[in-house]
Amino acid sequence: MELSREERWQRIVTFYKEKFNIDLNNYSPQQAKLIINEINHKLNHELELEMKKNAELELDIYKAQKKIIELAQQINDKSWL
């Protein structure tokens, strides 16, 4: 069931109070818009950084797994000597 505008706004206000300690109802609509823009900008930046970090970690994991395979092969080759 779709929420009404009021319910949607209330959900946003509650979220901002819990996560950022900001009461959007204390501000005019223009001010609230500015605050939301600012926070979205920061969150998007954080998201980008986290995605980049994840990508680097995945690459490191791939390289580590490859190395493990190589080492296991070498050990196997040497063990019958």
Added chain:
Amino acid sequence: MKERREASYFEVVDLVDRVLPPKADLDYTQTSPMEIIEAFNEEVEKSGLTFNESALAEARSTIVECFRLTYQRKSNFHGVPLKKPAEGFDNNNYFIQNQISLAKIRIINCLTDTRRIIPGPGKIINPELLGGNLEELEARMTKDQVRNYVESVLTCSFEDKDYFEIRTRQLAVDILLHFGIKERINNSQIEDKIVRVIEGLTLWEREREYVSRKVPKEEVYASELKKAIDAVTGIVYDELQDRLAKREKYEEPSKQIEPRAVKQGPIEESVLKEGEETISTYENVARLVQETEGLERMLKELNSQIAGLEAQEAELKAKIASNKQDIISSLSK
């Protein structure tokens, strides 16, 4: 009874200016130290300002000491006895001007206690940057006001222009003190800059440029004086702006939007969407952070496995080498 209050920096500067040369009404060549002290006490009383008693005592003894070193001296700077003490305010007394400037700075310092002066709203900023209350300074320091003060200090008639030769540093210090730019004399770049400009007023005559230009001396002087006023105004004003800019860095920026009790109008759809975007982005970031932690744990485990395998490989290599050695030894027997 009129309620007394603490003096601000600029009130002290103005008070000291009323007591000590060059602006004071007293003729120091005809005055005794006690008369100067009485004049000082009278000015303090009239001002309605309250001062620390030991600071006042220090100020008085500074005045007496200054007087003793200047107008009461029996010999000039080089130790040559004077025909009469204190041969006039204008009499080759660069030394006197320096002593008076030193005394002024000392008195202003002890009466204001600059470590306590707080420019700006209740914060102790680096007091070396500004010598006084910021609001007062801002009231004094529009470019026009700076120019007016500089003009009042520097303007004198053509006949009296030689006065500048012996008073250049005194004038520079007076100007700087007036705007709360407190420097030690003889050790200040800005003071030197102003001194060079004022000295230029007296040098032009020596170059005798006006002779070849066939312009009346008074006219040339008036034009040079105006240039000097413009130059000194520029120097002082730029210095004040620079110090204010530095001082502002110390303030905590209060750029947060202050909440006001505002009647909420209808919320725009775009604002609702952006607000919902916040929620989804926040959840995405939280999820990614958890994934990152998982990946970091996995990588740590893999690195640990690699270390184990490398150790195993090294052991094998050593064993192989040892076996080879045994075989070679047994074959050679």
